[in-house]
Amino acid sequence: MKLDIILAGVGGQGILTVAAIIGEACMNEGLMIKQAEVHGMSQRGGDVQSNLRISDSHIYSDLISKGGADVIISLEPMEALRYLPWLNPETGWIITSSARFVNIPTYPSDEALEAAYKDQPRVVSLDVEKLAKENGIPRSANMILLGAAQEALGIEYSKLEDAIRRLFARKGDEIVEANLKALAIGRDEARK
Amino acid sequence: MKKLLLGDEAIALGAINAGLSGVYAYPGTPSTEVTEFIQGNPVARERGIHSRWSTNEKTAMEAALGMSYMGKRAMVCMKHVGLNVCMDPFVNSAMTGVGGGVVVLVADDPTMHSSQDEQDSRYLGSFAMVPVLEPRDQQQAYDMMAYAFELSEKRSLPVLMRVTTRMAHSRAVVEVAETAAPQNELNYKSQAKDWVLLPVNARRKNDILVGLQPSLEADGEAWNKLTVKDSKLGIITSGVGWNYVMEAFGGDCPHSVLHITHYPLPHAAIAQLCENSETILIVEEGQPFIEEKIQGMLPQNQWKVIGKLNGGYLPRTGELSPDCVREAFRRIDAEAAGVEYKPVPEVAKPEAVVARPPALCQGCGHRSVYEALNLVLQEYENPRVFGDIGCYTLGFLPPFRALHSCVDMGASITMAKGAADAGQFPSIAVIGDSTFTHSGMTGLLDAINENANITVIISDNLTTAMTGGQDSAGTSKYEAICTGLGADPAHVRVVVPLPQNMEAITATIREEIAYEGVSVIIPRRECLQTLKRHKKK
Numbered sequence: 001m002k003l004d005i006i007l008a009g010v011g012g013q014g015i016l017t018v019a020a021i022i023g024e025a026c027m028n029e030g031l032m033i034k035q036a037e038v039h040g041m042s043q044r045g046g047d048v049q050s051n052l053r054i055s056d057s058h059i060y061s062d063l064i065s066k067g068g069a070d071v072i073i074s075l076e077p078m079e080a081l082r083y084l085p086w087l088n089p090e091t092g093w094i095i096t097s098s099a100r101f102v103n104i105p106t107y108p109s110d111e112a113l114e115a116a117y118k119d120q121p122r123v124v125s126l127d128v129e130k131l132a133k134e135n136g137i138p139r140s141a142n143m144i145l146l147g148a149a150q151e152a153l154g155i156e157y158s159k160l161e162d163a164i165r166r167l168f169a170r171k172g173d174e175i176v177e178a179n180l181k182a183l184a185i186g187r188d189e190a191r192k
Numbered sequence: 193m194k195k196l197l198l199g200d201e202a203i204a205l206g207a208i209n210a211g212l213s214g215v216y217a218y219p220g221t222p223s224t225e226v227t228e229f230i231q232g233n234p235v236a237r238e239r240g241i242h243s244r245w246s247t248n249e250k251t252a253m254e255a256a257l258g259m260s261y262m263g264k265r266a267m268v269c270m271k272h273v274g275l276n277v278c279m280d281p282f283v284n285s286a287m288t289g290v291g292g293g294v295v296v297l298v299a300d301d302p303t304m305h306s307s308q309d310e311q312d313s314r315y316l317g318s319f320a321m322v323p324v325l326e327p328r329d330q331q332q333a334y335d336m337m338a339y340a341f342e343l344s345e346k347r348s349l350p351v352l353m354r355v356t357t358r359m360a361h362s363r364a365v366v367e368v369a370e371t372a373a374p375q376n377e378l379n380y381k382s383q384a385k386d387w388v389l390l391p392v393n394a395r396r397k398n399d400i401l402v403g404l405q406p407s408l409e410a411d412g413e414a415w416n417k418l419t420v421k422d423s424k425l426g427i428i429t430s431g432v433g434w435n436y437v438m439e440a441f442g443g444d445c446p447h448s449v450l451h452i453t454h455y456p457l458p459h460a461a462i463a464q465l466c467e468n469s470e471t472i473l474i475v476e477e478g479q480p481f482i483e484e485k486i487q488g489m490l491p492q493n494q495w496k497v498i499g500k501l502n503g504g505y506l507p508r509t510g511e512l513s514p515d516c517v518r519e520a521f522r523r524i525d526a527e528a529a530g531v532e533y534k535p536v537p538e539v540a541k542p543e544a545v546v547a548r549p550p551a552l553c554q555g556c557g558h559r560s561v562y563e564a565l566n567l568v569l570q571e572y573e574n575p576r577v578f579g580d581i582g583c584y585t586l587g588f589l590p591p592f593r594a595l596h597s598c599v600d601m602g603a604s605i606t607m608a609k610g611a612a613d614a615g616q617f618p619s620i621a622v623i624g625d626s627t628f629t630h631s632g633m634t635g636l637l638d639a640i641n642e643n644a645n646i647t648v649i650i651s652d653n654l655t656t657a658m659t660g661g662q663d664s665a666g667t668s669k670y671e672a673i674c675t676g677l678g679a680d681p682a683h684v685r686v687v688v689p690l691p692q693n694m695e696a697i698t699a700t701i702r703e704e705i706a707y708e709g710v711s712v713i714i715p716r717r718e719c720l721q722t723l724k725r726h727k728k729k
Contacts (some may be wrong), residue, residue, distance in 0.1 A: 010548065023196060023363065024196075027196055027365060032364075032365060033196060033363065033364060034363065034364050035196075035362060035363040035364075036358060036361065036362040037198075037361050037362065037363070038305070038361070039221055039222060039224075039225070039306070039361050043550070043660075044550035044551060044552065044553065044583065044586065045548075045550055045551045045553070046548055046549055046550035046551070047547075051362075057443075058443065059364075060435040060436070060438040060439040061435050061436055061514040062359065062362040062364075062432070062435065063358065063513055063514055065439070065513075065514040065515055065518065066515050066536075066538055066539075067536075067539065078544065078545055078546075078548075079548075081541065081544060081545045082541060082545045084539050084542065085538050085539045085540070085541060087539070089539055103551065104546065104547075104548055104549075106546045106547075107546065108545075108546065112543070112544040113544050115544070116542035116544040116545075119542075
């Protein structure tokens with residue numbers, strides 16, 4: 001068993017929380033994990049990514065090889081495309097938020113972004129921020145995205161739920177419930 | 193017990209479990225999380241392990257030496273350029289030797305993810321003639337920490353542990369001990385004749401240090417692993433380089449491999465590898481430290497040494513990747529088979545993807561400072577603004593384009609002074625609060641003593657923001673520090689950097705530029721990131 005995931009977004013969006021939930025779910029199953037993170041300057045509104053590698057045997061490299069990622073999970077549509085060189089061109093999935101984060105004057109036009117996505121065969125794109133707001137859980141957009149990625153990840157849904165319960169427990173029941181609700185919304189929306 | 197730990201956290205826990213009594217550090221990416229982990233660790237709190245931030249790496253290194261002098265184990269943590277700041281006590285600590293074990297943890301940053309150069313700390317460890325350890329992964333980093341302290345005490349030398357960003361900032365499952373080993377007791381074994389580096393003592397100690405070198409090499413024998421295979425290719429690798437070699441072969445490398453985790457370099461093992469190989473490939477993260485040394489050891493007509501320097505098999509700059517190491521092997525295979533080498537084709541990034549550089553947060557006080565400064569400086573023909581290291585270095589980028597230099601911690605003030613000495617007006621320094629206490633105060637004293645015509649802006653956000661909001665050594669003391677150094681209190685001015693205060697800020701800047709002499713302007717408003725955190729509490 002081997003699962004290589006690239007998590008992408010803009011500094012401050014919360015990709016490391018998504019990584020932490022997946023990591024917690026897999027560690028609890030006794031799997032090996034390596035998760036390379038970006039700290040420091042880029043966290044100030046720049047592009048950030050994390051390489052999350054999961055396996056039932058020893059993992060040597062902290063980094064995923066180009067063409068080796070099974071899934072890209074991105075909280076921003078242009079950021080997902082930044083890591084295409086790393087995605088497995090035959091089987092890889094892109095699970096992305098469609099909500100654009102425009103903090104640069106050179107951000108591509110809607111047409112250019114749509115054209116780039118047209119070539120991609122396996123994409124789940126959801127406006128997770130809108131869904132989060134509509135459902136009264138504005139701070140849980142990242143967990144909606146994780147729910148949408150569940151099938152592509154091939155991790156049992158209940159394992160992700162358990163991981164959310166464990167990791168958010170100290171923040172109180174309300175926050176646990178909001179995140180579980182978000183996970184379910186993401187799963188259901190991705191199936192539509 | 194299994195834990196999911198960052199490399200930095202594995203190092204920190206390894207040190208606590210090895211009986212650490214104090215960590216001394218100044219924040220610096222990618223080393224910051226070592227000290228932060230110790231600050232938050234219950235055992236460390238219970239034991240009263242020192243973990244408060246130091247003013248800079250030099251004060252940190254010296255305090256650690258003081259703790260070691262009294263027999264206790266101490267660790268100093270820094271990023272690679274921090275080692276430059278504490279080079280004086282670091283090199284001389286190899287001369288004095290240590291009492292309790294001292295581990296100097298240095299995290300290098302190849303690719304410069306968050307740094308201004310790519311220097312490789314192994315050169316500086318070798319320069320100081322101390323043992324250097326280079327763990328390849330989080331587990332080994334944890335395991336090596338107890339050994340590092342033992343080695344330091346056995347040889348009475350500080351031990352440099354070198355890691356790089358990739359390991360420091362990557363999480364892995366680490367098997368750790370349930371309990372921490374006891375700490376050393378205070379003792380009075382340290383001798384003045386060892387610690388007073390007058391020439392008469394220093395010459396004797398230098399002979400001892402040089403004489404120790406063969407023993408230090410022998411210490412590494414248990415750690416530097418040689419695996420001989422029936423192949424013409426031999427590989428010497430170190431640190432995370434080993435991970436990428438193993439990744440390329442799915443863990444089963446068909447070539448001989450010497451994996452170095454313990455320096456000085458093991459001459460006997462290198463000779464043994466060479467006996468069985470015709471070509472030697474060096475795979476190391478950072479600068480070509482091993483490659484240069486090996487080239488000096490081996491006659492090139494007998495062995496072909498390849499890597500970053502010779503043949504360009506691996507990139508000379510930037511961190512290694514599984515891709516570049518795999519391609520080096522594909523090229524070697526193609527050349528051995530006499531066929532043309534073609535890199536594996538890569539999927540291109542779509543044109544729609546553009547760069548997204550980091551930026552100052554919306555509403556950040558530094559923004560108001562640069563807006564005001566730019567407004568005022570329009571009135572001058574050739575203003576020069578000397579910058580410094582921190583979030584506010586981003587003032588170089590659009591929309592501000594406000595900085596003309598950023599060299600090292602504290603250089604803003606001294607460069608502004610030198611420029612003023614050369615005849616520049618207006619000559620402005622922009623420095624953050626934490627950077628000012630780290631290395632700016634002494635430069636300000638120089639400027640004041642000569643009444644240099646400069647304007648120093650200490651942009652005070654009450655924290656060390658760039659590295660994630662650590663306490664800043666001088667908080668609430670800046671006016672007192674500046675006037676204490678001799679600045680005229682009438683020209684030490686505080687403003688609040690908010691957009692609605694633009695008129696007051698620009699007026700203050702205008703007046704202080706006009707003042708002939710040293711003036712200090714302190715725009716003060718809390719960092720938005722720490723403010724958010726404080727509100728949550």
